[in-house]
Amino acid sequence: MDISITQYKRCDLVKASGRIDSNTAPVLEETFNSIIEGGKSGIAFDMSEVEFISSRGIWVILETQKACRKNKGKLVLVSVSEDMLHSLDLAGVKHFVEIYEDVLTAVSSF
């Protein structure tokens, strides 16, 4: 899984590509944690090149949202495929995390 970070004024845009599973989710978790520990609490997670996410990855998203909210911020998701939207919906993620179709709209929400 490859990860890149683009810093904006009010949020960091994190883009991952590949699979997010029990093997790779810790790397994503570390990325999100480093942003929050660096003092930022706004994260937009671009999933346009994520091909798969398991419950481990979903849990990283939810834990990161908890941490962002503690600091009065938020995590949002961008460009999630239909198959992944279905599993996120089953896990109840939509109740807790905003999902946007494109990066511009997502970043503007901060």
Place this chain on the structure above:
Amino acid sequence: MPTMSFPGRFDSLVRISEFVAQAAQDAGLDKSAIYAVKLSVDEACSNIIEHSYGGEGFGEIDCTCDVTDDGLTITLRDWGEAFDPSEIEDPKTDVPLEDLKPRGLGIFFMRKMMDDVSFKFHPRNGNVLTMVKFK
């Protein structure tokens, strides 16, 4: 009926996924069904590694893919600790974010994504998980 044996390590998940995805394609499943199969198998294998074996590197996972006229039957076998699936409740999602807990989400996905999920536990022959996805 191809069977492959994989080391019980998280870095096996991608190869297991490729193996079952090919079988799902051969079975004529559509794109969403293939994703459902990949997700269910990933969840099952992750649980085997984490809970049955208690960690990485303690045993193998045997995966059999049976393409039938109706669809695909996947069998996973391990030799770790058995458990009682009826004790695993569906995760509660209608609670505040702070009260969310991950326990049970993997099995929940398996039960929602596959058309049939069954467990058998044998003292000598190992733990057998069978999942079916119809076309």
